[in-house]
Ligand SMILES: Nc1nc2c(ncn2[C@@H]2O[C@H](COP(=O)(O)OP(=O)(O)O)[C@@H](O)[C@H]2O)c(=O)[nH]1
């Protein structure tokens with residue numbers, strides 16, 4: 001993950017108009033990110049996945065083939081989604097004055113490099129047993145109650 | 153689901169599914185309002201001016217288990233209108249657990265059955281059988297005078313004898329019982345099955 005965050009930082013150094021960058025899976029979960037303090041990682045991920053879903057539906061409606069990029073531009077910011085693989089995408093929030101040509105070139109390059117890292121990780125990832133991660137102690141789950149976590 | 157072993161973090165997705173106006177958004181609003189802000193983020197509701205959900209609601213919840221392991225729950229609701237089947241499919245993708253919120257009004261009987269059928273079919277399309285995914289059923293709106301009996305509702309939509317809860321979500325009743333149940337089922341599945 002650090003390697004991916006380093007690539008995101010490199011991208012931001014090359015195109016400083018990029019305000020936020022995240023690698024999101026198609027479930028909307030953020031795998032790695034470089035975000036400004038006021039952006040919530042969870043919301044950024046959920047919105048990215050929603051846009052991706054919408055884009056997929058629209059493309060299949062017009063028989064447009066596989067989705068590779070989504071671009072939404074406002075007068076202040078634009079959102080650019082670039083597909084990394086079947087399951088992941090690179091999601092960016094950018095100020096609208098960014099030079100589009102440079103942006104696209106750098107973003108595609110970065111998406112490709114991240115894709116290579118992720119597929120390498122998938123290959124080497126060993127099977128994870130969560131009960132082991134929890135130290136074998138699953139008793140806490142039995143006693144879990146959100147009623148104990150309410151605001152006084 | 154996404155596990156980050158370095159950060160000691162498990163991300164899971166829970167989807168509140170069900171017919172239009174059964175009380176899915178109300179469940180999330182109650183959770184948001186009552187839960188200590190330490191454990192939850194902002195409730196994002198993408199909707200139209202009326203009370204019907206156009207697209208989805210989203211609420212992140214985060215708890216820390218023994219050994220410092222963090223579990224982040226990404227909780228979604230789907231829009232219930234027949235028209236939004238495509239949205240429902242999208243939101244359902246990758247769900248680790250499902251809460252089916254059924255409406256106890258007799259007029260909504262057919263909608264409950266129809267949307268449950270759709271859920272089963274959508275899961276099948278995604279290669280998931282109903283008995284393999286954690287599922288909890290909530291019978292909501294128990295306060296209405298002519299509410300259907302639990303027996304009838306179980307016979308209609310609870311064919312696999314999944315855990316079920318009676319609720320009056322608008323009065324906060326049953327909301328946390330339901331949430332506890334789905335969260336426990338999901339975590340239990342994570343700890344007993346070895347995901348690849
Ligand atoms: N009588 C009654 N009304 C409820 C209950 N729960 C929710 N409602 C109301 O039902 C309507 C639809 O609820 P909402 O949560 O928006 O439904 P959704 O479409 O499933 O998200 C709202 O007016 C709620 O206030 C309940 O337990 N009893």
Ligand SMILES: [Mg+2]
Pocket residue numbers: 176177178203204205229230231
């Ligand atoms: Mg709703």
